[in-house]
Amino acid sequence: MVDEHHVSRVRACMAVGLPRSALYKPTTDRAGKDTPVIEAINAVLHKRPRWGFWKCFDLLRRDGHVWNHKRVYRVYCAMRLNLKRKVRRRALTRERQPLLASTQLNRVWALDFMRDTLYDGRVFRTLNVIDEGNREALRIECGTSIPSARVVRVMNQLIEVYGKPEAIRLGQC
Structure with missing residues (x-):
């Protein structure tokens, strides 16, 4: 470009968009x-x-x-070896249903899990089943582990004693 068009090196580098040091590198x-x-x-x-x-x-x-x-x-x-990152899929958002304000007994039960630690560092969990009508604790199940089979067993025992509720509200959902 310098020889053909009789342009200085500075102007040639500016036209191409290169720094002048690139000529000497x-x-x-x-x-x-x-x-x-x-x-x-x-x-x-x-x-x-x-x-x-x-x-x-x-x-x-x-x-x-x-x-x-x-x-x-x-x-x-x-080498184009970059792996694509795994995109975490979001859980589908669902419409929240309004809470049922129940004053009748055995109509709505609330099911909630809580955890705490003992003085020696061990963790224990509680399963609380509460009647929404009178805020009575129907059952508090404690243990270091509460598997789903145990939750089902507790719920079946409560249904035998108190009858089946119309709805069950879960705390973590």
């Missing part, structure tokens, strides 16, 4: 220098194709390669 052959990195990455990812960059880099380090993580990441990205 020697060209480097990165592809030749990066071939050992490419081969090592391919060797690691041939065994474990779903490994991300950091697992791959850690294994390269354990194998004795002392390449900088920025260099390895540049080569990794140039």
